[in-house]
Amino acid sequence: MAGIKDVAAAAGVSVATVSRVLNGHPSVSAEARTRVLAAVRTLGYRPNAVARSLRTDQTRTLGLVISDVLNPYFTELARSVEEEARTLGYSVIIGNADERPELQDHHVRTLLDRRIDGLLISPTDGGSPLMLDAVRAGTPMVFVDRWIPGVDVPVVRADGRAAVHDLVAHLHGLGHRRLAIIAGPAATTTGSERVDAFREALAEYGIPLPDAYTGQGDFKADSGRRVTEDFLDLAEPPEVVFAADNLMALGALDAIRARGLRVPEDIGLAAFDDIAWFVHTDPPITAIAQPTGELGRTAVRALVDRIEGRPARSVTVPARLVARRSCGEPAHAHREPYPARRSRS
Amino acid sequence: MAGIKDVAAAAGVSVATVSRVLNGHPSVSAEARTRVLAAVRTLGYRPNAVARSLRTDQTRTLGLVISDVLNPYFTELARSVEEEARTLGYSVIIGNADERPELQDHHVRTLLDRRIDGLLISPTDGGSPLMLDAVRAGTPMVFVDRWIPGVDVPVVRADGRAAVHDLVAHLHGLGHRRLAIIAGPAATTTGSERVDAFREALAEYGIPLPDAYTGQGDFKADSGRRVTEDFLDLAEPPEVVFAADNLMALGALDAIRARGLRVPEDIGLAAFDDIAWFVHTDPPITAIAQPTGELGRTAVRALVDRIEGRPARSVTVPARLVARRSCGEPAHAHREPYPARRSRS
DNA sequence: CTGAAAGCGCTTACAG
DNA sequence: CTGAAAGCGCTTACAG
Numbered sequence: 001m002a003g004i005k006d007v008a009a010a011a012g013v014s015v016a017t018v019s020r021v022l023n024g025h026p027s028v029s030a031e032a033r034t035r036v037l038a039a040v041r042t043l044g045y046r047p048n049a050v051a052r053s054l055r056t057d058q059t060r061t062l063g064l065v066i067s068d069v070l071n072p073y074f075t076e077l078a079r080s081v082e083e084e085a086r087t088l089g090y091s092v093i094i095g096n097a098d099e100r101p102e103l104q105d106h107h108v109r110t111l112l113d114r115r116i117d118g119l120l121i122s123p124t125d126g127g128s129p130l131m132l133d134a135v136r137a138g139t140p141m142v143f144v145d146r147w148i149p150g151v152d153v154p155v156v157r158a159d160g161r162a163a164v165h166d167l168v169a170h171l172h173g174l175g176h177r178r179l180a181i182i183a184g185p186a187a188t189t190t191g192s193e194r195v196d197a198f199r200e201a202l203a204e205y206g207i208p209l210p211d212a213y214t215g216q217g218d219f220k221a222d223s224g225r226r227v228t229e230d231f232l233d234l235a236e237p238p239e240v241v242f243a244a245d246n247l248m249a250l251g252a253l254d255a256i257r258a259r260g261l262r263v264p265e266d267i268g269l270a271a272f273d274d275i276a277w278f279v280h281t282d283p284p285i286t287a288i289a290q291p292t293g294e295l296g297r298t299a300v301r302a303l304v305d306r307i308e309g310r311p312a313r314s315v316t317v318p319a320r321l322v323a324r325r326s327c328g329e330p331a332h333a334h335r336e337p338y339p340a341r342r343s344r345s
Numbered sequence: 346m347a348g349i350k351d352v353a354a355a356a357g358v359s360v361a362t363v364s365r366v367l368n369g370h371p372s373v374s375a376e377a378r379t380r381v382l383a384a385v386r387t388l389g390y391r392p393n394a395v396a397r398s399l400r401t402d403q404t405r406t407l408g409l410v411i412s413d414v415l416n417p418y419f420t421e422l423a424r425s426v427e428e429e430a431r432t433l434g435y436s437v438i439i440g441n442a443d444e445r446p447e448l449q450d451h452h453v454r455t456l457l458d459r460r461i462d463g464l465l466i467s468p469t470d471g472g473s474p475l476m477l478d479a480v481r482a483g484t485p486m487v488f489v490d491r492w493i494p495g496v497d498v499p500v501v502r503a504d505g506r507a508a509v510h511d512l513v514a515h516l517h518g519l520g521h522r523r524l525a526i527i528a529g530p531a532a533t534t535t536g537s538e539r540v541d542a543f544r545e546a547l548a549e550y551g552i553p554l555p556d557a558y559t560g561q562g563d564f565k566a567d568s569g570r571r572v573t574e575d576f577l578d579l580a581e582p583p584e585v586v587f588a589a590d591n592l593m594a595l596g597a598l599d600a601i602r603a604r605g606l607r608v609p610e611d612i613g614l615a616a617f618d619d620i621a622w623f624v625h626t627d628p629p630i631t632a633i634a635q636p637t638g639e640l641g642r643t644a645v646r647a648l649v650d651r652i653e654g655r656p657a658r659s660v661t662v663p664a665r666l667v668a669r670r671s672c673g674e675p676a677h678a679h680r681e682p683y684p685a686r687r688s689r690s
Numbered sequence: 691c692t693g694a695a696a697g698c699g700c701t702t703a704c705a706g
Numbered sequence: 707c708t709g710a711a712a713g714c715g716c717t718t719a720c721a722g
Contacts, residue, residue, distance in 0.1 A: 001482070003699060014709045019701055027707055044478065049458040050404070051699035053395045054714050069424050072417070079414050082441060091455055093438050096427060110436055113394040133389065137346070221621070253625045276566070280598045282627030348715060359693045364717055372691055396715035399698050 002043040010039035022047060053115065062303060063111035065095040065104055065121040067146070067188075068219065071247050073273045073292060074122070077144065080296030081120060088304050090117070099185075099219055101125040108134065118307045120299055122146045126187045140306040144299040146189045154312045156299040158290040158319040160190070160272060161197040166321040167270055167288060168201035171240050174328050176268065180213035180238035182227045182248045191219070194244045194272055213238055217248045224251025232259060232267070240268030240327050246275050249285065268327035272319075284324035291317055347388040355384035367392060398460065407648060408456035410440040410449055410466040412491070412533075413564065416592050418618045418637060419467070422489065425641030426465060433649050435462070444530075444564055446470040453479065463648045467491045471532045485651040489644040491534045499657045501644040503635040503664040505535070505617060506542040511666040512615055512633060513546035516585050519673050521613065525558035525583035527572045527593045536564070539589045539617055558583055562593045569596025577604060577612070585613030585672050591620050594630065613672035617664075629669035636662055 008015040013032055020028045021036045028036075039045070053059045062085050066074040078094055085092045093116065095107025104124045108131060111119060118140035123131065127148040135141060135151055147155040171179060181198050184191030199209045212234055215227030224243055228251065231237050243249035249271035256263060263269050263283060271278070274289035298315050305312040323329055353360045358377050365373045366381045373381075384390070398404045407430050411419040423439055430437045438461065440452025449469045453476060456464060463485035468476065472493040480486060480496055492500040516524060526543050529536030544554045557579055560572030569588055573596065576582050588594035594616035601608055608614050608628060616623070619634035639662060647657040668674055 005699085015700080016702080016709055016711095017707085020708090023701080025702095029707055032707080046454070046458055048399075048460060048699050049455075050395055050398045050460050051714090052701075054393075054399050054698090054716085055700050055702085057714070059395070069420055070417075072415075075414055075420050079441060079443075086451075091438075093436075096424060098424075106431075109391070110394075113391055114436075115393060115395050250621055250625070257625070276595055277622040277626065280595070280602070280626045281622065282625060282629075284627075350715085360716080361693055361695095361718080362691085365692090368717080370718095374691055377691080393715055396698090397717075399700085400715080400717050402698070 002045045004045070004047070006043055007036065007039045007045050010043060011035040057115075058117055059115050060090050061114070061116045062090050062092045062300070063095065063108075063114075063116040063119045063121075064092050065097055065107050065111070065119070067097050067104075067122050067124050068099050068247070069094070069096040071219070071245065071273075072275045072277075073246060073290070074145075076292045077122075077296045080293040081144075081300050084297040084300040085304075088300065090300075090304065092120075097124045099124055101128060104128070105130045112139065118142075118303045120144055120303055123148050124188065125185070127151060140303060142299055142303045142306065142312065144295060149189065154302050154306070154314045156295055156302055156315045157189075157317075158295060159316045160194055160288060160290075160319045161200075163288040163319040163321050164194060164197035164272075165201040165204075167242065167286070168198065168205065170286070170321060170323055171268070171270070171327055172205050172207075176239040176327070177207055178213070178236065178239045179207065179209070180215065180231055180241050181209070182215045182217045182224050182241060182243045182252065184217060184219045184244045184248075186216075188219075190272075191244065198242060217244065217251075219245045219247060221247045221251035221254070224248030225255045226251070228252040228255035232256070232261070237267065240264075240270060243269065243271045246271050246273040246278075246287070249287075253281070263326050264328040270327055274322055278324065281326075283326050285326040286324045286329065287322050288319050289322050290319045347390045349390070349392070351388055352381065352384045352390050355388060356380040402460075403462055404460050405435050406459070406461045407435050407437045407645070408440065408453075408459075408461040408464045408466075409437050410442055410452050410456070410464070412442050412449075412467050412469050413444050413592070414439075414441040416564070416590065416618075417620045417622075418591060418635070419490075421637045422467075422641045425638040426489075426645050429642040429645040430649075433645065435645075435649065437465075442469045444469055446473060449473070450475045457484065463487075463652045465489055465644055465648055468493050469533065470530075472496060485648060487644055487648045487651065487657065489640060494534065499647050499651070499659045501640055501647055501660045502534075502662075503640060504661045505539060505633060505635075505664045506545075508633040508664040508666050509539060509542035509617075510546040510549075512587065512631075513543065513550065515631070515666060515668055516613070516615070516672055517550050517552075519613075521584040521672070522552055523558070523581065523584045524552065524554070525560065525576055525586050526554070527560045527562045527569050527586060527588045527597065529562060529564045529589045529593075531561075533564075535617075536589065543587060562589065562596075564590045564592060566592045566596035566599070569593030570600045571596070573597040573600035577601070577606070582612065585609075585615060588614065588616045591616050591618040591623075591632070594632075598626070608671050609673040615672055619667055623669065626671075628671050630671045631669045631674065632667050633664050634667050635664045 004015045008018045021033045082092045097104035105128050122145040141153045143155040183195040186192050217223035270286045272288045274287040278285040302312040349360045353363045366378045427437045442449035450473050467490040486498045488500040528540040562568035615631045617633045619632040623630040643660050650657040
């Protein structure tokens with residue numbers, strides 16, 4: 001592979017001059033520039049990003065640690081993050097925590113070792129020592145979707161509280177009183193926010209949320225399956241189950257189907273996070289939608305602001321309820337717009 | 346951030362000794378080792394991977410360029426790739442080509458600039474000059490899922506031909522004769538393989554595949570929508586539509602639903618690639634499943650073999666038909682096993 | 691077993 | 707406008 005020395009030799013200039021034309025430095029004669037560019041072309045020279053990074057102490061790379069790649073919500077988030085980053089001249093390296101704190105730490109560590117310019121993260125837990133150290137060390141960072149309380153890092157997220165209230169109002173209006181939730185890990189902000197909002201909203205209608213109706217999940221499908229089975233085993237099962245993310249909703253559907261039960265006749269189901277498939281499930285699933293792409297893009301801009309020395313601020317956008325048919329809504333009450341919800345492309 | 350010099354100073358040894366203990370070099374006295382390790386701990390020292398890479402000319406990093414992150418098939422592939430790579434001591438950087446050749450080239454270029462040790466790629470096209478150059482330059486590479494004909498690079502993929510034949514036999518047995526396909530780009534191997542196999546299988550039953558029944562898609566949802574609308578506009582629409590991937594199947598469902606039509610009563614649907622949601626769609630979708638996780642792991646092992654100087658070979662595994670209810674199969678003919686198909690974890 | 695020194699491929703003051 | 711030289715943070719022959 002040709003190096004900068006080969007280019008310099010071929011162009012009959014010093015490596016300094018080659019470097020200058022490559023970096024668009026103004027003081028280079030037109031003639032030198034032409035010769036260098038020609039040499040670069042014929043040699044197929046590409047600067048070694050590793051060497052450049054070592055020298056400049058910047059990698060033009062963002063680290064993104066997401067909770068679970070298998071979750072379409074995060075996958076869409078990752079896509080919008082990469083897109084916006086590319087626009088701003090950055091690459092992104094994705095780490096998949098798989099909802100496991102140790103794996104999250106592994107990726108954060110690797111990313112830090114690689115000297116990424118900044119870190120975008122949706123924490124899987126309440127903040128490991130490693131994460132806290134990184135913040136303290138001044139690593140440019142912004143939280144997306146989930147955040148760590150008490151840490152001074154901008155957070156870009158959707159506030160689901162109002163939408164959860166809307167959901168409860170919707171269910172109450174449909175006549176349901178026995179409402180249960182498959183919650184996410186209490187150590188995550190989205191995990192606790194969604195149960196809290198649910199409980200609060202129920203309280204407004206004078207409905208309690210008994211422990212038996214609060215299943216502890218981990219945002220992955222298996223836990224949704226397990227918790228739903230427990231609900232179904234109850235002497236008095238809930239009328240509607242609210243899954244705090246789409247993967248646990250998948251698990252719930254599996255469990256319901258395995259018993260030969262039907263949604264919503266036998267039991268209703270609603271989910272946090274809306275995905276394209278929810279329009280086509282049997283029945284279409286009532287869900288809370290987040291402006292995912294917008295979150296990703298906003299988070300990247302905030303992080304790049306931090307990196308480039310501009311002030312970055314937290315941003316909260318609202319989530320919204322998309323009522324469909326999985327909670328016993330009257331037939332045809334809600335027409336899905338066409339084309340069905342999908343990511344922008 | 347503490348550097349190796351700080352550690353050396355704190356431990357009262359030279360940087361060479363620090364480096365040796367960090368790299369497990371045998372000739373270091375137990376005493377020196379202890380002091381170095383202590384200094385590393387108290388300083389919270391972490392080696393700079395950028396500097397190390399520049400010096401050793403290896404990054405312990407694999408590049409993975411996939412066709413579309415929004416496609417659950419690739420998302421699962423990416424996950425298994427990262428998992429296996431991590432086991433073998435490598436990180437992976439994912440590039441999302443979004444089915445666009447220029448974007449694919451952008452990522453390949455970026456990855457090469459970063460001096461990744463090897464490239465895993467599912468090519469979006471027939472092979473750009475850049476890709477061909479990379480192969481010629483000896484970049485360790487392996488193709489996953491899709492490949493570039495005529496290029497001497499190991500390929501790890503599923504052979505879908507037999508499963509497509511099974512699908513056609515299945516549809517024929519169900520009494521269907523007017524069969525259409527939403528094909529992928531002809532420039533991709535999976536795009537052409539799937540139509541070819543479909544056409545061949547139809548021929549065995551004396552069924553032609555007219556142009557009007559061959560829709561050209563691009564593996565993304567929108568194209569599935571568009572092609573399906575065209576099919577539906579035909580004087581004699583097909584009885585069953587076979588989508589060459591799951592995203593185009595999503596698009597097909599959107600289009601069918603938008604016209605107020607039902608699957609399978611009005612039109613049947615089958616898809617290549619099986620995803621967890623297909624069990625819960627209305628109706629459950631008959632699909633061809635690939636051993637995705639296995640493909641990812643096998644591809645990584647092949648690439649690492651190449652990188653570490655061992656011979657790597659191509660691997661082809663079979664895909665298989667999973668018949669459900671979207672093609673007019675008799676009710677309850679196929680029980681879904683419990684738990685429903687999902688990724689290994 | 692240990693250290694001084696070279697060198698990986700760049701960028702960038704510093705002189706001229 | 708241009709080049710010689712230092713230096714980014716490591717690793718690794720080479721001597722001792």
